[in-house]
Amino acid sequence: MSTEAMRIDGLVKGFGSHTVLDQLDLALPRGSTTAVVGASGCGKTTLLRLIAGFERPDDGSIAIGGRTVADTTVCIPPHHRDVGYVAQDGALFPHLTVERNIAYGLRGLRSAAVKARVAELLDMVALPRDHGARRPHELSGGQQQRVALARALARQPALMLLDEPFSALDTGLRAATRKSVATTLTQAGVTTLLVTHDQEEALSFADQVAVMRCGRFTQVGTPGEVYLTPRDRYTAAFLGECVFLPATVGSTTADCALGRISVRGSDIHGTATVMLRPEQLSATLVGDCGDAAGAGTVIASEFLGSDVIVTIDLPGDGPPINVRQASIDAPEVNAKVRIEITGAAVVFEKQR
Numbered sequence: 001m002s003t004e005a006m007r008i009d010g011l012v013k014g015f016g017s018h019t020v021l022d023q024l025d026l027a028l029p030r031g032s033t034t035a036v037v038g039a040s041g042c043g044k045t046t047l048l049r050l051i052a053g054f055e056r057p058d059d060g061s062i063a064i065g066g067r068t069v070a071d072t073t074v075c076i077p078p079h080h081r082d083v084g085y086v087a088q089d090g091a092l093f094p095h096l097t098v099e100r101n102i103a104y105g106l107r108g109l110r111s112a113a114v115k116a117r118v119a120e121l122l123d124m125v126a127l128p129r130d131h132g133a134r135r136p137h138e139l140s141g142g143q144q145q146r147v148a149l150a151r152a153l154a155r156q157p158a159l160m161l162l163d164e165p166f167s168a169l170d171t172g173l174r175a176a177t178r179k180s181v182a183t184t185l186t187q188a189g190v191t192t193l194l195v196t197h198d199q200e201e202a203l204s205f206a207d208q209v210a211v212m213r214c215g216r217f218t219q220v221g222t223p224g225e226v227y228l229t230p231r232d233r234y235t236a237a238f239l240g241e242c243v244f245l246p247a248t249v250g251s252t253t254a255d256c257a258l259g260r261i262s263v264r265g266s267d268i269h270g271t272a273t274v275m276l277r278p279e280q281l282s283a284t285l286v287g288d289c290g291d292a293a294g295a296g297t298v299i300a301s302e303f304l305g306s307d308v309i310v311t312i313d314l315p316g317d318g319p320p321i322n323v324r325q326a327s328i329d330a331p332e333v334n335a336k337v338r339i340e341i342t343g344a345a346v347v348f349e350k351q352r
Contacts (some may be wrong), residue, residue: 005030005191006051006159010060013046020046022215024060028159028208033185033192035202038212039238044195047212048161051193052085053078065158084152084160084190088167092136092144092151098122099132102150121150125184141169142177149181153188160185162194166201178205199239203227211235228277229264233348236275243281243321247274249347257314257321258339266347274345278324283310283337295336296321303327312337 004027011024020043028034036044049055051062053069053076061071064083069076092101102118122129125146136144145165152160165181166174182205185192196202202209203223210220218235219226230236233244247256249272254263256274263274286295299320300311308327313320323339331337 003030004028004063005032005065006193007063008051008060009063011047011050011057011062012059013043013050013055013057020215021050021057024215024217026210026217026220028191028193030191031189032208033182033194033206034208034210035194035196035206036210036212037196037199037202037238040197042212043215044197044212045163048163048193048195051159052083052161053081082158084155084157086145086148086152086160086162086165088164092148094136096135097132098127098134098136098139098147101136101147102132102154104151105155117154118150121154124153124188125150126180140173142173142180145169145177146180146184149184153184153190158191160190160192162192164196165194167196167198174201203239211238213238228343229346230275233273233275233351236346236348241278241322241324243276243278244348244351245274245276245318245321246350247272247345247347249274254345254347257316257318258341261341262344263347264344268347268349272350273348275348276341276345278309278322280342281321281323282325282340282342283312283323283331284340285331286336286338295338298331298333298335298337301330301333310337312339314339 006028008024008026011021013021024047036047038044046055050057050070056075057070059072062069064081068074069081099118102121103114106114106117118132119129122132127143127146139147166178169177178201194205207222208220209223209226211218211226213234219231226235227239230239236242245256245258247254249263249269252262253260254274296312296314298310299313302309306327307324308330310323310331311320312323
């Protein structure tokens with residue numbers, strides 16, 4: 001039996017003269033959770049529709065559970081692909097109760113078996129069993145999404161596809177629902193593919209992240225790999241705030257406006273650009289009697305509750321940098337500070 005729940009090879013899809021997906025390769029190990037993240041219009045939803053069977057590829061192939069379901073000669077219909085699909089709005093039937101929504105795909109089972117399966121699924125998605133008698137409009141947005149997930153899980157699919165299922169929820173509810181759904185899918189052992197434009201959602205939800213740009217993957221790896229060691233400036237900047245500094249790079253260190261700093265292993269040496277995340281930096285006050293040579297000046301401060309983003313003007317002609325640190329005892333505007341660095345910087349070629 002294949003260890004991969006799904007695999008796509010050389011996938012190409014276009015509409016008219018516009019190529020939407022361009023030679024995509026991606027493998028999903030069984031039981032894993034993968035997030036495809038990218039800006040609107042980059043091809044995420046088209047990829048999901050191809051996997052689900054709503055579109056046909058122009059080239060390449062899609063295999064689910066070791067069986068080819070789509071290529072240039074084969075296109076298995078959606079209802080024969082063993083795939084569950086949860087849309088952004090849940091797409092529940094408004095005239096049916098929660099119980100009947102979940103049981104919609106279980107018509108082949110005897111009534112008692114259906115009721116038992118629905119009760120099991122309500123437990124699985126952490127909804128009280130008495131909610132089975134309610135209709136969708138009587139539920140919160142997060143509860144509706146959990147019902148949609150239960151319906152998709154009802155037939156025990158080999159692969160679950162999630163099309164930005166949390167984007168319509170408010171911030172607090174989105175985080176709670178995302179955590180609940182992730183826990184449910186992990187406990188059920190269902191291989192999952194999520195598409196989203198939300199970087200934080202992708203990094204927190206999945207154990208594999210694929211960053212998409214203009215129909216191609218710029219990088220595929222664990223959340224830690226793509227965030228801490230991005231392959232290019234686009235991936236780095238898309239996944240979070242960055243501090244880019246011109247530098248002269250050696251084998252293990254670089255000289256820049258922050259002094260001599262450690263860098264991750266790189267083949268790039270000499271004139272280059274180094275990248276740090278704002279949370280790798282912390283600003284320490286320079287005392288009245290301390291040596292202020294090389295110190296920066298705080299020119300702005302943005303309070304975010306537990307954190308604060310401090311904007312610091314460094315010596316020289318370079319642009320100010322942002323430092324993200326705990327808001328307790330954060331330096332005030334006009335304060336003189338030194339920058340301390342945790343970890344190593346990533347090296348990129350100098351931008352032309």
